[in-house]
Structures are given as structure tokens and as C-alpha cells.
Amino acid sequence: MKKYLFVSMFILAFQSVSAQWPGKIESTKQILLPNGWKLSPAGHSLQLGDLPLNMQVSASGKFIAVTNNGQSTQSIQLIDSKTEQILDEKILKKSWYGLAFSKDEKHLYVSGGNDNLIINFNIRENKLAESDTIKLGLVWPKGKISPAGIAVNKNNTKLFTVTKEDSSLYIIDPTKKTILKKIQLPAIAYSCALSPDETQLYISLWGGRAVAIVNIAEEKIIASIPVGDHPNELLLNKKGNYLFVANANDNTVSVINTTNNKVIETIATTLYATQLTGSTTNGLALSINEKTLYIANADNNCLAVFDVSKPGTSQSQGFIPVGWYPTSVKVIGSKIMVTNGKGNTSLANPKGPQPISKADNSGYQMGSTANNRLQYIAGLFKGSISFIDVPKPEQLKTYTSQVYANTPFSDKKAITADGEEGNPIPRKLGEKSPIKHVFYIIKENRTYDQVLGDMPKGNGDSSLTLFGKRITPNQHAFAENYVLLDNFYVDAEVSADGHNWSMAAYATDVVEKTWPTSYGARGGTTNYEGGRPVTYPKGGFIWDYCQRAGVSYRSYGEFGDYAKANIKSLQGHMCTNSPGFDMDITDQVRADAWIKDFDSLLVANAVPQFSTLRVSNDHTSGQKKGKVSPQSAVADNDLAVGRILEKLSQSAVWKESVVFILEDDAQNGPDHVDAHRSPAYVVGPYVKRNTAVHTMYSTSGFLRTMELILGLPPMSQYDAAAVPLFECFTNKPDFTPYNAIKPAINLNNRNVAVNESSRRSEFFNFAKEDSAPDLDLNEVVWKSVKGENSVMPAPKRSAFVILEKKKKDDDD
Numbered sequence: 001m002k003k004y005l006f007v008s009m010f011i012l013a014f015q016s017v018s019a020q021w022p023g024k025i026e027s028t029k030q031i032l033l034p035n036g037w038k039l040s041p042a043g044h045s046l047q048l049g050d051l052p053l054n055m056q057v058s059a060s061g062k063f064i065a066v067t068n069n070g071q072s073t074q075s076i077q078l079i080d081s082k083t084e085q086i087l088d089e090k091i092l093k094k095s096w097y098g099l100a101f102s103k104d105e106k107h108l109y110v111s112g113g114n115d116n117l118i119i120n121f122n123i124r125e126n127k128l129a130e131s132d133t134i135k136l137g138l139v140w141p142k143g144k145i146s147p148a149g150i151a152v153n154k155n156n157t158k159l160f161t162v163t164k165e166d167s168s169l170y171i172i173d174p175t176k177k178t179i180l181k182k183i184q185l186p187a188i189a190y191s192c193a194l195s196p197d198e199t200q201l202y203i204s205l206w207g208g209r210a211v212a213i214v215n216i217a218e219e220k221i222i223a224s225i226p227v228g229d230h231p232n233e234l235l236l237n238k239k240g241n242y243l244f245v246a247n248a249n250d251n252t253v254s255v256i257n258t259t260n261n262k263v264i265e266t267i268a269t270t271l272y273a274t275q276l277t278g279s280t281t282n283g284l285a286l287s288i289n290e291k292t293l294y295i296a297n298a299d300n301n302c303l304a305v306f307d308v309s310k311p312g313t314s315q316s317q318g319f320i321p322v323g324w325y326p327t328s329v330k331v332i333g334s335k336i337m338v339t340n341g342k343g344n345t346s347l348a349n350p351k352g353p354q355p356i357s358k359a360d361n362s363g364y365q366m367g368s369t370a371n372n373r374l375q376y377i378a379g380l381f382k383g384s385i386s387f388i389d390v391p392k393p394e395q396l397k398t399y400t401s402q403v404y405a406n407t408p409f410s411d412k413k414a415i416t417a418d419g420e421e422g423n424p425i426p427r428k429l430g431e432k433s434p435i436k437h438v439f440y441i442i443k444e445n446r447t448y449d450q451v452l453g454d455m456p457k458g459n460g461d462s463s464l465t466l467f468g469k470r471i472t473p474n475q476h477a478f479a480e481n482y483v484l485l486d487n488f489y490v491d492a493e494v495s496a497d498g499h500n501w502s503m504a505a506y507a508t509d510v511v512e513k514t515w516p517t518s519y520g521a522r523g524g525t526t527n528y529e530g531g532r533p534v535t536y537p538k539g540g541f542i543w544d545y546c547q548r549a550g551v552s553y554r555s556y557g558e559f560g561d562y563a564k565a566n567i568k569s570l571q572g573h574m575c576t577n578s579p580g581f582d583m584d585i586t587d588q589v590r591a592d593a594w595i596k597d598f599d600s601l602l603v604a605n606a607v608p609q610f611s612t613l614r615v616s617n618d619h620t621s622g623q624k625k626g627k628v629s630p631q632s633a634v635a636d637n638d639l640a641v642g643r644i645l646e647k648l649s650q651s652a653v654w655k656e657s658v659v660f661i662l663e664d665d666a667q668n669g670p671d672h673v674d675a676h677r678s679p680a681y682v683v684g685p686y687v688k689r690n691t692a693v694h695t696m697y698s699t700s701g702f703l704r705t706m707e708l709i710l711g712l713p714p715m716s717q718y719d720a721a722a723v724p725l726f727e728c729f730t731n732k733p734d735f736t737p738y739n740a741i742k743p744a745i746n747l748n749n750r751n752v753a754v755n756e757s758s759r760r761s762e763f764f765n766f767a768k769e770d771s772a773p774d775l776d777l778n779e780v781v782w783k784s785v786k787g788e789n790s791v792m793p794a795p796k797r798s799a800f801v802i803l804e805k806k807k808k809d810d811d812d
Contacts (some may be wrong), residue, residue, distance in 0.1 A: 043388030105377030139284035140523030157464030162189035278717030318400035498664035557614035587640035642740030
């Protein structure tokens, strides 16, 4: 029988909204993240590499192995479980998730990612000795395989690996390095687990809502067990009669009785009784006596703890706070180990320029300044491993209370949002707003300081401003005449997850775990803007919610290109004249297309309630010769947005409209507060005038505000928890129209210089957003404005900022 088990203890009282800045909260010793969630990791930690995705323990418990699969340097680390020290580390050209010890602890098998091979490290004298490779096929892009989960039999005669690119199971003789059998799977695979008697292999179908069972002797799939959405980690108990399956997109664990292959219960891992995505269940471990199950909730930054001594009637015991985005959990004796994918942020940020690894995979010849350039956000988050003593009941109660204190989400917030009476922003479904039309403009990749660092009313650093008032007069007018938001943060790191966060208030585990590979120029399937259903959140994107609620909507270049829609709910809802991302098309063309379409909709009295507009040329083409210069590209973007606001404000629907403008991410530049801080604007008759608002907002908070206006429910725990922008609104409207301002430079200035930056820019790929190496694009854009011989300064680039003056002085 399927049961949903929810935790409802230790619920904290509602706390009033107040302006906060990300960083250490001295009174509580928590770390406030830019997304509004907090950290207070239990135990102690050891720093790892970039995005540790998987951790395995050797048979005796002597060794721990961790594979780091981030955008920058990828590596394998060998750790002594007793001393908790790193014994050895090897840099890998490419890797991804797959990791397994041989039973005799003499071999460590590691996925070689899109090089399509398994790396076999010999372990000798507590070190990773010489290695050999088992080739599965040609290297990407000729071969599309990418091994993921790995399992090895006891006598080391068969190795099993499942793949995420060709969705297959490879059965291998590791000694002879030969492929014995390839079995096609029905969907992208993540992990595999071999039964104790070695007769069956269980495979999580990451894109298939099922676990496949392969009979080893027959070498074929004999059954498929339906489970939750995005099944990833698998865990068998010692006898092999129970299989636990983590379902990331459902926030659940399926418990399977392997004697009859039936799901006997479904454990809900959320902190509250909610169906909203956002816990992202993705790691599993049993205590030594197998009575306790520890479950990693990546997006809740915690472990859920369950008593599973009687499978089928599991009971919640509480939660344990860990680091940012836990990816794997293991138990050795009385010690719990957790890998935190984005790190343990109690020790703050890197201090400016960092050397580039020799393993750089950017795909072009680096300039002479390459070893003295600022680190890129995608490689900032150095993971960690937490070591936590198994808590006694009283300690677990304390930990549980701390997890709730770290979590802004609650089931009550999902129903009634923060707000104030009489505000144009409703607090719950059914309440009406005087605003009837929401226009949502998505731009590309700028930080706050790059654009608004010269605004006196805001917390800016003008030395980092590249596109100030002369280049972006309209954006400066929005911030000056309406509300200046200097404490806004995007929820994403890059555009791959950025467009998902911007349209769903969530990026799935598939998105979060695969974009760093492609952004590190290591190959792999991309298309993170609706092109692959495996990347979709369970409830879809905001247009799906509009469709279900009967809210009219239209998209202009977002999640599509002209009439071609990337997702089903946008079919028939795309403006046929609006292009998607294309740096060879000016944003004036995008503004023209919207204006023409808007005029026809006005005549037909058919202006939709919700419109999404992609206006994206602030991305720039760097200093690529013949392309529009960075300043002109940003000025083009600014004027296009200004023209859209002018047209809208002079129309009959202006009195019932609001415009939200933000960047999908903030990866393309420096900011002195945080790598996620970005310019964002709210414009409309019901928006306050000449006001600086320092309240901490996020992408999800913008979406929550739109949802409340449109009568939509929250899409994830993140927008449900986020602070809506009610402080930016007034119930006394000002219907004064907006007049667009022309930038003070020519919009068609082209790159003509021949220098180191232009030569580097020739290697950049601008066919798709973020295809160019971002770190280098940042620098050539800086030099295009400040001069070829200028040195880009070293602002803080971190997940948070320590606010104490002494720490700030030290970092500077």
C-alpha cells in the first residue's frame, strides 16, 4: 500500500519581513543565502572540489572517494575515513557522477564523462596510482554515451555502467577492457545497484519515472517498476530485499519490496505537507543497523531522517541541517558523511583573481593575462564534505528546529503570501488586484554594479560600472523614477538554469547536474530552454499554470523562436515575428515586433493577461571584429526596453498594467556584493515613485508577485517562500506615461580594433546564449570599455558576503 508520510513538527511562527543582506547573521550564526534560505551545517567539514556529485565508501569503510563534476576543474579525491583528510587527488579531463570501488579495494572505477570511457585507478599505499581506461566509444561529439552510475561484482569480473547520452547499460569485463553486452534502456539513466546475490541489476531511469530490472544471466530487462519523477540514487539493504529510490522531482523516496517488485510505500521528504517541487531528493544512506534512513534534500539543504525498521510503516524522526545543495550521503559506523555540491559557506568567498587550472577546457588559446583573471561564478562554489556524528534523539530535535529556522518556506505561505492590506498585490488566490496585465521582460546576464553601480541611492561600486547612465538612460530612469532595487538576486548561476528559474522558480536536478559539464566545454546534450522534457519541473512552467488557470498568455522569443515553440503549452501562443536568442538581430527588431503585435491585439481587444518578452542583446558579442560593440549592444537593449515601456504607457491598458524586468542570470560581470546580484526593475501606475527599496528580493519573489496578480498558485517551494514585491507598490496610481530616452552613443558602433581581446573573441561562439567562455567574455567586455591595457578589478564573487567591516577590509 502506498502511503505519504509528512513531517509537521517544530513549525516556527511567522516572522515579519524586514530588509536583510546576504551573509552571516551574527545573532543566530546562520548564513543567509541570496535566495532567502539559510545555512547552519551540522558537524564539521572538509573542502572538496567543484560540484561533488557522488561519494562512495570502500568495502571496509577505510576509504571515501568523491568525484567533482563542476564547470571548472574536475577531479577525483581519495579520503581517509578515520583521519578525515584527503589522501590523494587526481585532476580529470572529463568526469560525471559514476564511481565505484572494487570489493578488494585495489581499484577505483570513475566515469570519464563525455570522453566515453571508464577510468580504472589502481589504489596502492593509500594513493591513486597508475590508471587505465576502458573505452566505450568515440569521444564526444562523435560518440554520445557519457557513463553515469557504475557497479562492480565481487570478484571484479564484471563492471556495469549506465549512460545518460545514449540511455544504455554497458556490461564490461574490466580486466580485458572489453564490452560484453550493450542493452538499450527506455530512458536516460542515472544510477545502478547490483543485488547481493549478483543476479539482478537495478537501474534508475532518470527520465522515465521507473526503475528497470536487468537479469544478469539473461542479460536483458525483465521488469520495470513505476516510481516517482526523476528517480536518481538507489540503495539496497544488505539482504537486498528492499530497494530505496530517491525521486528528485517528487520530493519522495519509493520503497520497493524486491521479492515481488512492488512499491510498498512512498516517503515524502518535505518539511511540510506539500506537493510543491523544491526539496530535490537525491541521496540515500542507511545506518549500520539499517533501522534509520538518511535522505539528502538538495534544495532544502538538509537530511530527512526516517525510522525504516518496519518497511511499509516508516516514521519521520526529523531533519539535520547540512551545506548548500547536498548531493550524496553515506554512513560509516556512527558517522554520517554528506557531500555539499555548492559548499559549506560559513567560510565566505574567494579573494579576487585566481589562477586558471591547466585543465582549462574553454576551447581557445588563452591570452597572456589568463592566469590573473577573476574566477567565473560557475566555478566559484567549492564543494565540501560534512562529517556529522549520528545524533541522539535530543540532538536530532535541536537539528530539526534548526532546519525549520533555516527554511523560509511553509505550507501556510503557499496559501497566504507575505503582504499588507490594501496593497495592489493580493496575498492569496481569489483576491483581486487592480492590475490586469503583466508584462515580463527577460534580459541576459548583467550584474547590478555593471549597470547601476553609479546610482547614488543604491549600494553600488561605480568603479565596476561599465554601462552607466550614458549607455542605459532608460534603466536608470526606471530605477530613479520608480523603485531602485539594490538588494535583488537571481536564483540561477548561468543561463542554462537561469531561464528555468525565470519561468518555473526552480531548476530540476537534471538541469543543475548537467549544465556545468557543457559550460566547461566538456560536451553533453544541452538545450535547457524547454527543448528536452527530461529537464521540465513536475508542474511545468508558468505558461502551463496560466493554461490550467484560464489566464491568457503570449510569448515573444522566450522558450521559442518566431512561431516555433519549445514546449507544448506555448504552441499557438508565440508571436510569429519575435526571434529568440540571436546576437545578429538587434533588440530594436524585437521591440518593433512586439509593438506591431501589441497594436493588433489592442484593436482586437485581445491583449493577454500575461506576456513574456525576450530582449537579450545586453549579452553582447564581446570584441569580435565586425560585431556590434558591447556598449552599443547594451544601449540597443536599453532603448528597446524603453520603447516598449513608452508604447505600453501610452495605451489604453496602461492603467491596469505592470512591467517586471530582470536578467535571467548575473554571470557576465563583477559585483561588489554578490555574484548573483543583478539589476531588476518594476514599472507601472501602481508602482511607487522615486523610492529606494532595500528589501531582499529574488527571481522567485518576482514570479510570486506575478502569480498573485494573475491568480496563479506557486510553482515551487521557492516562489511560495519568496517575499513578494508588495513594498514596491502603492494603492494610489500615477498614470503618467513613460517617454523613452535615446542613449548617448551610436547603436551601430562595430568592433574594429585588432588586439588581443578581438583575437580571443574570434573563438567565441555566439550562436546560443552562454556558448562563449564566460570568464573571457567578461574580461574582453571590460577591456572594450576601460581600455585594452586595463586590469579588471577583483570584486567579491560569492554565494554570500560577510558584512563585518574587518572581514570586508581583509577581502579587499
